[in-house]
Amino acid sequence: MVVSTAFPDVPRSKPAPSAAHVPTASAPRMSDVAAAAGVSLVTVSRCINHPGQVAPETLALVRAAVERLGYVPNLTAGSLASNRSRIVAAIVPTIANSVFSEMVEALTSTLSAGGYQLLLGQSFYRAEDEERLVDAFLGRRVDGLVLTGTPRSEHLTARLRRNGLPVVQTWELPPRPIDMAVGFSNYDTGVAAGRYLAAKGRRRVGFLGSSEDRAAQRLAGLRAALEQAGLPPPEVETLPPPVLVDKAGPSFAAMWERAAGLDAIFCNNDLLAAGVLFECRRRGIRVPDDLAVVGFGDLPIGIAAYPALSTIRIGLRGMGEMAGKLLLARFAGKDTLPALTDIGFELVARDSA
Known part of the structure; x- marks a missing residue:
């Protein structure tokens, strides 16, 4: 310590203790x-x-x-000793759409009951974001990974297969899963919607949805069902994801004005379908007399809507719970687990169709 000699008779105050010497309560x-x-x-x-x-x-x-x-x-010390982090990572496109948040909530509860915590990432439907999230999660030595569908990058799919990390893909049933998959046939949901509307006597059907892969599969199923029924192909309006209720009105209006005789519409999610119902009210379009509306997801907004929304119901909570149970079983050392778990779906008929 340097002491000033300019004023030798002035008493020096006691120096304050450095941060290293300040007493602190030990954890x-x-x-x-x-x-x-x-x-x-x-x-x-x-x-x-x-x-x-x-x-x-x-x-x-x-x-x-x-x-x-x-x-x-000290979870870090425990993970070093056991080679387990007791953390699972999940990647969803967005939590703005409640169909994903409901599944994540069930997944979190199931893992928590088994002593595991969940890290969540949003890919925003972008392949590069999905790959960066996987890199970040692998770098943190997560014990398992839950994906929404199949990675958009084939390179990432190959990496995960080589890595050997327990992986559960959700929301679809890929022909060759990375490890395990819990979901349903998106194509078949479109077929079911098309057959239902055809059986109700609808002759000009539209599809309102996003440009992502699972929506494309639903559209393909709808197109096949209409062709089988001898009906013209669907009128299509697609938007970049995520597609929420506020985007439905302008997109439906554009379809309604250009597609003469449109009498039914299948929407990629219930939020879009609710937006269509709002737009119909504004325009004086009678539902279901003038237009039948079918949604997807069976969200609470569909039940609260007027008229109540016909929809495709999938087990959102069941999908999250099953994904968690499969991972917990794998962590417990069980190797003979199903590669594909089909949770199915149900067409719920309500007043809108």
């Missing part, structure tokens, strides 16, 4: 929890990592001590 350790609960370190570790293996009374004592002391387990 509670596992040994503190063990002492507070009156159990061994091994028991505390087991309560944190394998609570199902501990007597309820002991677990309650340890949890009370953890709460009282504010102890936070």
